[in-house]
Amino acid sequence: MSRKNACSAEEAAGREVCTVLDVLGRVSGKWSLGVLSETTRGPVRFAELERSLNGISRRILTLTLRQLEENGLLTRTVYPTVPPKVEYTATDQARELYARLTGLTAWAARHSAAAPHADAP
16 A cells, blocks of 8 residues: 555555545535535535535535535435535445445544543643
8 A cells, every 4th residue: 555545556456445535535525514414404505515514615515515416415306496406315335335434433442542632641
């Protein structure tokens, strides 16, 4: 495996770590999990996402939505109204992934005291 935590085609064959790194790479953006959290609850519009994700800019929200859609984790639905109504919904794949990722919270809670923190000396 290279120093960039990416696997070449040769390394990826049969290596679980490469698969995990690929999945984490798809949702590792600062705002990706927040968007998934909101969209797993049901369809949500852009402005609702913008309000619920404090501190996100419109540009970054747009880029995050595009990336998640390209990765098959969001569905974008445009309704033919004036002005156009656009809703984002998590795919079944995204719901399953989000459930697995949030399952890590119990592990993190049990082991947070034992794990050294990045800011610790």
